[in-house]
Amino acid sequence: MIRLQLYVSLGSPNSTTALHNLREICRLHLAGQYELEVVDLYEQPSRALTDGVLMTPMLVLASLDPPISIIGNLSDPGPLLRALEVAADDDTE
DSSP: HHHHHHHHTTTSEEEEEEEEHHHHHHHHHOOOOEEEEEEETOOOOOHHHHHTTTTTSSEETTTTSSSSSEESSSSSOOOHHHHHTOSSSSTTT
């Protein structure tokens, strides 16, 4: 199971876009294989310090060793798919 943590400030356009993009990436490439925790730092500001979050949106691939962080709105799914070793093209042979 792939554990993902998305740190956002849900009032911001980039965070809203990141959440939408991540849900779409997961639907297309990780169906049934992931757990997603969305942490709104506006609601839980102490998590930023505890978890070492310096900016939002930030996705942490928590199940990898070591964990990998991706910053941005995930409009380019390539870095996430490469980190998870998932083929971006479903038409692979």
